[in-house]
Amino acid sequence: MTTPKFAQIKQFIVDKIRSATWQENQRVPSENELASQFSVSRMTARRALSELTEAGILTRSQGLGTFVATFKSQSSLLEIKNIADEVKERNGNYTCNVLILESINAVAPIAIALGVEIDSVVYRSVLVHNENDSPLQLEERFVNPALASGYLQQDFTALTPHEYLSSVAPLTQARHTVEAIMPNSEMCQWLNLYNEEPCLQVIRRTWSIHGIVSFARLVSPGSKYRLGGHLTFKK
Template identity: 75%
Template sequence: MAQPKFAQIKQYIIGKIKSGEWAENSRVASENELAEQFSVSRMTARRALSELTDAGILSRTQGLGTFVASFKSQSNLLEIRNIADEIKERGSEHKCIPEILESMPAIAPIAIALGVEQDSLVYRSVLVHLENGTPIQVEERFVNPAFAPGYLQQNFEQVTPHEYLCEVAPLTEARHTVEAIMPSPQISQWLSLFNEEPCLQVIRRTWSSNGVVSFTRLISPGSKYRLGGHLTFKR
């Protein structure tokens, strides 16, 4: 099946960026130029540019044009998304390395976060997510076994915790906080940080209709990751 024209334009732009022909912050072809080059309407060209902008690959400034965005990976603060999907949308390859998969007694802060009794059994996973072979996020997740009894048996190199939990305990609510931290030596090792640098930490709790499903820490190098979002206000 032939690839849609807007998808061809997206692959063309991603190819130019990957090859280095279009460097970070350089201006990319306009809607009119792309429409003429690919023999499509401006609307089709606009869709390609808009989807790449939403994915954090491009940035658009009214009156100035469209530019290659910073090469930091970007996650949307306003959405709960699967990191594997975000990375693939940027035209990159996602890989996950499970570092820890275990059951453990819930210490007081974890018990409170998950709404379970202290010392009751909870699941813990620590995964490192890579984009094109570069570590960009450590995900430490505590899970209530009542909602995901098969959690530790999953192959997280093939399916992310987000995907699995959305299947067995569909997300109904989430709350998160964001702060800058200095990473521990272990986090620095997992993220391949050889020089001391601040990291971005997102603390997130997720609920299903029956209660708190997971409590998660997402830690990313400040030099390689950013959070963004877009709000539209009704007049």
Template identity: 35%
Template sequence: MMKPAPLYERVKQHLTEAISAGRYVPGQRLPSENDLVKRLSISRMTVNRALRELSRDGVIRRVKGVGSFVNEPNHHASLMEIRDIRHTIAERGTEHSCRLLEAGARAVSGETADALCVPEGTEILYAVILHFENGAPLQLERRFIRKDFAPGFLEIDFEEVSAFDYLQSIAPVSELEHIVEAARPDSLEITTLGIEPDAPAIRVRRRTWVGETVVTLGFFSHPGDRYRVSVRIKPADFPHRRGERDAPIVAGPAGCGSIGRR
């Protein structure tokens, strides 16, 4: 049996769900710590920790002596050219559908623990979703989430609500890492995407940070003959100071604290 979430996490969930539902809009002041203590019948220490973590995650900003306010969404930073498969399919004028294959909570280990920068045995949330375009399988999504970042993740209807949109509603992304590889398909990719065992699968590994914390890890697999990845960059988007050399492009996984920092 799963242990109930700590009280401070439930306070965070209460507030993030209220913000997502529009009960508190960007720029609006949240109830004071004393008000939350009375409304939720919990200690001030618990409320304070929840507000500190929401501030760390970029969801709210705290002004000393004034209160806590809902942050304005940073659309450019939160999207960072990340596109949800639903949006991509809709733009092509075709029909999207999906099927939830598995979701739950489990103790993490090995490479997944390393990628999320958490100790082995830490409980995380996960979902496996198969996306279709006009009835044909196009993407296998395997997503792992830090439980303290999105404790309500398993409560959403994955066939109706985009996991991508839900997570973006909690906090804007600070940093992003994409690793793209062509690889032999694993057994789940063969079964769900209909890929021949000797045909390539295009696999995108995505990590996202909020502040200095890795909050999500996703693997997005596609049939190699029906999917491509492109990047379009303007050199002007990366201004250089005189005498500064180009920053290296780091191959392989970045560190826990940031993307490509060494």
């Protein structure tokens, strides 16, 4: 099957960035230039640039052109996205290391966060999400067994906790808190941080129609990750 022209253009741009031929913040060819180079319509070239912009690989500036984005990964604070999908949208290779998968008795803060009784059994997982074999995010998650009874039986190298929980307890609501932190020694070890650096921590609780599903702490090195979003206001 012949690869569509817009996909060929996307691969061409990604290859230039991966090989470091094009550096971050460097201007890339315009729609007209790409259309001429690949003998396609301007609309086809625009589609390629638009899809790479939406994936965070490129950034567009009105009147100036299209540029290679900075190499920090970006997640939206306005929606819950599956981290594996985020990595794949950037044409990265996603992998996961499962560090801990266990049942524990909920201490008071965890019990309150999940809306369960103190000392009741809850599930805990600790994972490291990787992009191109480099640690991108540490995820510690506590799960309500009543809403996800098969959690500990899942292979989280094959699917993410977000994917599993979305299938058994579809998300209806989420709340975030975001702050900058200095990682402790354990976090540094898990994230392969040899030089201590500030990290971005997101605390997130998610609900389904039946109650609180999970309470998670997501920690990412500040040099690799950022949060962003786009709002459109109706007049």
